[in-house]
Amino acid sequence: MPGRHRTQRQVRTLKVAAAVLALTVVATASWAGVRLLSGPRCAGEVRLSVVAAPEIAPAIRSTAADWTETATVDGKCVAVQVTGQESADVAAGVAAQQGQRLLGLGEAKGSAQVPQVWVPDSSMWRLRLQAAAAGFRPTDTTSIAVSPVVLAVPQPVAGNFGPAGAELTWDSLLRQTQAGNKITAGVVDPTRDTAGLSGLLSFGQAAAKLGPKAQPATVATLRALAKGGSAVRDDLLSRFPRSLDAAAIASSLTAAVLPEQAVIQYNAAAAPIPLAARYVTPAPPSLDYPFLVMPGAAPAVSQAAAGLRTALGSPGFRDALARQGLRGADGAGGAGFAYPAGAPTPSATARGSGGTSGGVDLSAVDRTLEAWLALTHPGRILAVIDVSGSMLTKVPTAGNRTREQVTVEAATRGLDLFDDSWALGLWTFSTNLDGPRDHRELLPVGPLVASRDRAVQQLAAIKPKKNGDTGLYDTILAAYQEMQDGWDPGRLNTVVIMTDGDNDDDNGVSLPALLARLGQLKDPTRPVDIVAIGIGPDVTQGPLQQITGTTGGGVFTAPDPADIAAIFLKALALHTQSK
Numbered sequence: 043m044p045g046r047h048r049t050q051r052q053v054r055t056l057k058v059a060a061a062v063l064a065l066t067v068v069a070t071a072s073w074a075g076v077r078l079l080s081g082p083r084c085a086g087e088v089r090l091s092v093v094a095a096p097e098i099a100p101a102i103r104s105t106a107a108d109w110t111e112t113a114t115v116d117g118k119c120v121a122v123q124v125t126g127q128e129s130a131d132v133a134a135g136v137a138a139q140q141g142q143r144l145l146g147l148g149e150a151k152g153s154a155q156v157p158q159v160w161v162p163d164s165s166m167w168r169l170r171l172q173a174a175a176a177g178f179r180p181t182d183t184t185s186i187a188v189s190p191v192v193l194a195v196p197q198p199v200a201g202n203f204g205p206a207g208a209e210l211t212w213d214s215l216l217r218q219t220q221a222g223n224k225i226t227a228g229v230v231d232p233t234r235d236t237a238g239l240s241g242l243l244s245f246g247q248a249a250a251k252l253g254p255k256a257q258p259a260t261v262a263t264l265r266a267l268a269k270g271g272s273a274v275r276d277d278l279l280s281r282f283p284r285s286l287d288a289a290a291i292a293s294s295l296t297a298a299v300l301p302e303q304a305v306i307q308y309n310a311a312a313a314p315i316p317l318a319a320r321y322v323t324p325a326p327p328s329l330d331y332p333f334l335v336m337p338g339a340a341p342a343v344s345q346a347a348a349g350l351r352t353a354l355g356s357p358g359f360r361d362a363l364a365r366q367g368l369r370g371a372d373g374a375g376g377a378g379f380a381y382p383a384g385a386p387t388p389s390a391t392a393r394g395s396g397g398t399s400g401g402v403d404l405s406a407v408d409r410t411l412e413a414w415l416a417l418t419h420p421g422r423i424l425a426v427i428d429v430s431g432s433m434l435t436k437v438p439t440a441g442n443r444t445r446e447q448v449t450v451e452a453a454t455r456g457l458d459l460f461d462d463s464w465a466l467g468l469w470t471f472s473t474n475l476d477g478p479r480d481h482r483e484l485l486p487v488g489p490l491v492a493s494r495d496r497a498v499q500q501l502a503a504i505k506p507k508k509n510g511d512t513g514l515y516d517t518i519l520a521a522y523q524e525m526q527d528g529w530d531p532g533r534l535n536t537v538v539i540m541t542d543g544d545n546d547d548d549n550g551v552s553l554p555a556l557l558a559r560l561g562q563l564k565d566p567t568r569p570v571d572i573v574a575i576g577i578g579p580d581v582t583q584g585p586l587q588q589i590t591g592t593t594g595g596g597v598f599t600a601p602d603p604a605d606i607a608a609i610f611l612k613a614l615a616l617h618t619q620s621k
Contacts, residue, residue, distance in 0.1 A: 084119040090346045092124045094161035097303055098187055098331055099126030101362035102161065102354065109353040115345045122350060125155060129162035130234035133171060136160075136336075140175035145411045146233025159347050160334045161186065163301075164236035166402055168332060173404050180334040181344070185371040186354045187331040187363050189303040190386065191240045192319040196283050199296050200318040207384060210322050212248040219245075220262045227297045228270030230278050232414055240326035241299030242267070242410050243403075247324075260413065261458050268418050270295055275304060284314050301329050306367035306380055319382040327402060330371070409611070413459065416614045421534040422465040424487055425453060426521050428514075428541040428577070430472040433506040435542070435578070440604040445542050445577055446506045452607040453540070454501050459611070462491035465533065467524075468500055471517040472510030473547050480513025480547060481520055487528055514545035515556045518589060522560060522570055529568045536595070537570065538613070542577040542603070544585065553585055560592045571595035573613050577603050 094102050103124040113120040134150035137143055162168070165185070171178045193215065195203060202225065203210050203218070219227050232239035242264070249259040272278035283294035305319045333354065335347045353359065360376035369375045373388030433446040440448045460466065467487030476482040484500040485493060521537045529535050551559070574586040576599035586597045600609040 084114070084117070086118040088115045088118050088120050088342045088346045090120060090122045090159065090343060090350065091155070091157040092122060092159040092161065092350070093127050093132055093155050093157040094124060095129050095163040095331065096126035097163070097307075097366055098161060098363070098368060099124055101187075101359060101366050101368070104362050105353055105356065105359045106350060108358065109350060113346070113349055113353075115342050115349070118342070120346050120349070122346075125157070127155060128234070129164070129167055129236065132156070132160055132162065133167045136171055136178065137174060140171070140178050142171075142174040144170055144174060145408060146415060156336070158336055158339050158343050159350070160336060161331055162236075162334070163189075163329045163331060164240075164327070165330050165332045166236050166239070166327070166407070168334060169402055169404060170407065178337065180336050181339070182335045182347070182351060183332045184351060185330040186333050186351070186359075187329075187368045188371055188373050189301040189329040189331075189368055190321060191237045191326045191328060192300060192302050192305060192382075193241075193322050194282075194298050194300045194305050194308075194317045194319060196291065196294075196296060196315050197318045198283075198286060198291060198315065200320070202296070203320055210320050212244045212322055212324070213251070215322060216245055216248040216259065216263060219266050220259060225297050226270050226295055227267055228272060228278055228281065228295050229267045229299050230275050231271060231273050233411055234273075235275065236329060237301045237304075238271075238299055239407065239410065242414065243406055244322070244324070244326045246406060246410055257455060257458060261417070264413060264417050265461065267299075268414070270298075271418075275300070279304065279308055282308075282313075282315065282317065286315065302369075302382065302385070303329075303367040305382060310367070310380070319385070321384055321386055325386070331368075409608070412611045412614070416456075416459045416611060417461070419534065420461070420463040421536055422487065422525075422528075422530045424467040424469065424521050424525050424537050426469045426471055426481065426517060426537060426539040427453065427504060428472070428512065428539075428543070429470040429475070429504060429506045430510045430512045430541075430543065431506060431508050432512070432543050432580070433577075434508065437603045439602055444506070445603045446504065448603050448606050449540055449577055450501050450504050452610045454498060455607055456610050456614070457490075457494065457497060457501075459614075460490055462489065462494075464490045465530065466490050466493065466497060468497060469517070469521065470504055471513055472507040473513040473550075475507065475510070475513075479516075479520075480550065481517045487524070511546045512541065512543045513547040513550055514539075514541055514543075515553060516547060516550040518572065519551060519556055519559060522563060522572065522593065525570045526563060526565070526568060529570065531568075535568075535570045537572045538575065539572065540575045540577060540606075540610075541581065543580050544582050553588070557588060557592055560589065564593060569594060573598070575606070575609060575613055576600065577606055 106122040106124055110120050110122055130147055131151050133144055134147040135156050138150045139156050218225055229238040229241055232242050245263050246260055249256045252259050278298055281295040283291045302319055305317045309316045333351050335344060360370040364376035364379035435445050436442045437445060437448055465487055468485035469481045469483055471481040473480050485497055525535050525537055572590050572593045572595040574590060574597045579601045581599060583597050590596055598609050598613040600606045
């Protein structure tokens with residue numbers, strides 16, 4: 043290239059310098075293109091930082107190193123730093139930068155980087171971030187690789203899922219998972235792992251066909267997968283059987299939702315018992331590795347990013363992907379790619395990519411993660427339900443059932459999410475409900491394993507007090523003290539109060555007095571949170587926000603009481619993820 047000639051000595055010298063510099067860079071990152079920085083004809087440099095999912099980072103790094111041999115932007119040399127980092131950690135960092143949090147992720151880790159170019163494992167991260175933060179609009183969203191989501195099973199037990207080559211559907215897999223037919227299934231935490239989330243979404247679609255049995259089927263499946271689940275992929279893979287011994291196989295993981303890439307790499311490492319990849323239909327969205335140029339990039343950085351992305355369309359990059367167990371964006375593997383038996387055609391794989399919003403139902407994503415969080419974070423809860431006269435108000439969007447009826451139904455369905463490791467208590471409140479007291483205890487806080495049937499019976503018997511007022515503040519104070527007195531260090535201790543109106547008990551504690559008393563009672567070593575759920579359009583959020591701001595917790599509202607079930611689930615999920 044004109045102006046870029048080098049002598050062999052220069053090239054050798056600069057390559058040595060680059061090797062020395064690489065020793066000072068963290069293992070997951072390097073600057074490609076540093077060999078150009080002292081080139082005699084470069085008028086400066088453009089630095090481009092790229093953070094990519096760990097499995098694709100080596101392929102990007104090697105291709106970037108070749109590309110920067112000759113790459114320039116406006117006469118300046120280009121240096122590219124490629125860092126491998128988990129997509130969930132970067133997503134948490136991007137969300138924090140936008141003043142948001144993604145469901146299930148919590149706070150960003152201190153090591154999380156927000157780069158100029160991000161290559162997460164799936165477009166689902168981009169779509170979720172865009173839904174949460176209007177200001178997050180990356181330019182260029184081209185997919186640069188694909189890996190289908192599969193059911194990984196040890197080859198000796200693959201026959202449990204039907205003969206090789208036969209179609210395996212999510213409907214049949216749902217039935218097998220619920221029945222526990224020789225299956226110990228698992229999944230990587232779907233709040234962090236997109237392949238795991240894709241599998242749960244597919245199970246949810248299969249369960250939705252069951253009508254009234256949909257929620258019990260979903261809950262049973264989530265519990266089975268959570269029981270065999272892991273926080274990280276390497277741990278999940280380590281739980282597959284390591285020998286052909288029948289006892290070892292019986293006590294090991296026998297099925298897991300994973301990307302094809304993980305199966306290929308697992309087998310390539312000479313696993314003692316190889317895994318078979320079963321391609322379940324309908325195919326869930328594949329991991330599609332979008333190339334995202336982050337908002338606010340300078341023109342020179344955008345030009346450098348565009349040049350790199352073009353280089354990542356080369357045959358050499360496809361071959362580098364193959365060495366990582368990944369396919370090209372069109373679904374075809376590069377040289378040496380080991381297609382698993384039964385793998386779909388490249389065109390079918392590309393069509394299954396999650397690269398467009400049409401393939402992802404974000405509301406289903408939220409519902410799935412909310413259910414997962416509620417199921418996997420056992421707590422100690424005192425549920426307090428409003429039975430004031432206004433709870434007799436009819437809800438037109440719920441078949442003219444009363445507010446009380448839709449609230450009780452939501453609470454009863456919520457019980458299905460709580461396994462026997464939870465502890466639950468149940469109160470109702472109005473004014474003068476139990477002598478001079480505004481609340482009545484229906485069920486003391488205790489293990490659900492001993493009180494589930496009684497809880498269902500007590501919920502079914504709840505009736506509003508005609509003309510009863512709302513003794514909200516006295517009840518909140520009493521409930522908070524109750525949960526503090528029996529505080530359990532092994533669980534989240536929470537008061538969940540459901541009300542359709544503001545405090546109107548003139549004989550009770552005032553808001554300033556309540557806030558002062560809660561402030562005195564609050565003990566950071568024995569935290570008790572209050573989660574307030576407002577039912578209908580008559581709830582004033584301000585006082586509730588002041589209360590939860592003092593104790594910890596949050597306020598959630600359902601202006602249409604027909605939505606209370608979804609709000610109840612969201613409240614539990616968002617509360618558990620903050621801990």
